[in-house]
Amino acid sequence: MPKSERPRAPLAQDPTLELTLRPEVFEEYVGQKQAKENLLIAIQAARLREGTLDHILLHGPAGIGKTTLAHLIAKHMTATMRVTSGPAIERVGDLASILTNLEPGEVLFIDEAHRLPRMVEEVLYPAMEARTLDIILGKGTAARTLQLNLPPFTLIAATTRVGLLSSPLRSRFGQAFRLDFYTDDEIEEILGRSARLLGVSLDAQAKKRIAKAARQTPRIANRLLKRARDVAQVEGGTKSPNIDDVTTERTLSMLEIDEKGLDKLDREYLRILIEKFKGGPAGIQALAASLSEEEDTLLDFVEPYLMQIGYVLRTPRGRVAAAEAWEHLGLKPPDNRNTKLF
Ligand SMILES: Nc1ncnc2c1ncn2[C@@H]1O[C@H](COP(=O)(O)OP(=O)(O)OP(=O)(O)O)[C@@H](O)[C@H]1O
Numbered sequence: 001m002p003k004s005e006r007p008r009a010p011l012a013q014d015p016t017l018e019l020t021l022r023p024e025v026f027e028e029y030v031g032q033k034q035a036k037e038n039l040l041i042a043i044q045a046a047r048l049r050e051g052t053l054d055h056i057l058l059h060g061p062a063g064i065g066k067t068t069l070a071h072l073i074a075k076h077m078t079a080t081m082r083v084t085s086g087p088a089i090e091r092v093g094d095l096a097s098i099l100t101n102l103e104p105g106e107v108l109f110i111d112e113a114h115r116l117p118r119m120v121e122e123v124l125y126p127a128m129e130a131r132t133l134d135i136i137l138g139k140g141t142a143a144r145t146l147q148l149n150l151p152p153f154t155l156i157a158a159t160t161r162v163g164l165l166s167s168p169l170r171s172r173f174g175q176a177f178r179l180d181f182y183t184d185d186e187i188e189e190i191l192g193r194s195a196r197l198l199g200v201s202l203d204a205q206a207k208k209r210i211a212k213a214a215r216q217t218p219r220i221a222n223r224l225l226k227r228a229r230d231v232a233q234v235e236g237g238t239k240s241p242n243i244d245d246v247t248t249e250r251t252l253s254m255l256e257i258d259e260k261g262l263d264k265l266d267r268e269y270l271r272i273l274i275e276k277f278k279g280g281p282a283g284i285q286a287l288a289a290s291l292s293e294e295e296d297t298l299l300d301f302v303e304p305y306l307m308q309i310g311y312v313l314r315t316p317r318g319r320v321a322a323a324e325a326w327e328h329l330g331l332k333p334p335d336n337r338n339t340k341l342f
């Protein structure tokens, strides 16, 4: 099986798990204080006006809570939310039919907005700005534009790659929030809640260890918790297992996840960058080719966290491994290597 088809265990989505553990109210949504505060005010104001919210852009790494937050916003607006995604809207007609079927006040959620085709984006501009839909009928000199009015609606777009959105699209959002990685304390809080919902007991040491390995990402924390529950359940032979530190350690080593939360692919990435490219700078294409991985996998799932912890730096000439990355693999960084220079 080509490497790119390999499931990345902790990141692959598990719909049932995500639904049961997804916060239902803002109070349960941990962290992201700035986004939450601003959104709550905007929601209150819109409700007082009996109007709709401005269009909202949510961006940030995978598994960080964008979709969850979109659901919470719609819920607090007591609005129905229609869900679609960039790659699902292939043609202008697809978007036109979604928009013309919206009921007044509804929320339209477009996930992976960076993958909207350019032609479709162009139809979105007037829809977002003036609530009109311009449809071109016919071709050449016989072409006519038909303008339809749309009901008031709120577009919530989510993306892991805000840099790929065109600037006209970006500028049409009334508010944009970057959701960031979580602190260990926040991840522990999420784990505590998830353990309660799953009906398992999780001791303090185990909680700390899972939080440290969760790449500061709620989805991964929940995923690791569930794996640890499986191990505890099988080993303890009980229905309501207790997850302790030993179980957790074993679970992580079974998943080949180290104490920093790095998995095999992350370590392979670092090894290639260091051994093959002498620590860099190396281009993303060259790295992807050497790893037989998709560039997108590296950009979405591998690099954000390696950069977040300072193991990899992005420079104009390519990716560079910091001294910590060498040390993580048990290698001695070259003496002349001063990463501050890059
Ligand atoms: N702030 C939070 N508090 C508690 N749990 C959270 C929070 N954010 C995310 N989660 C949990 O993590 C899971 C993944 O979050 P979500 O699906 O919203 O991520 P996402 O940013 O949309 O990811 P992707 O980019 O892959 O679509 C949720 O189902 C939820 O259980």
Ligand SMILES: [Mg+2]
Pocket (backbone or CB within 6 Å): 066, 067, 068, 111, 158
């Ligand atoms: Mg999502």
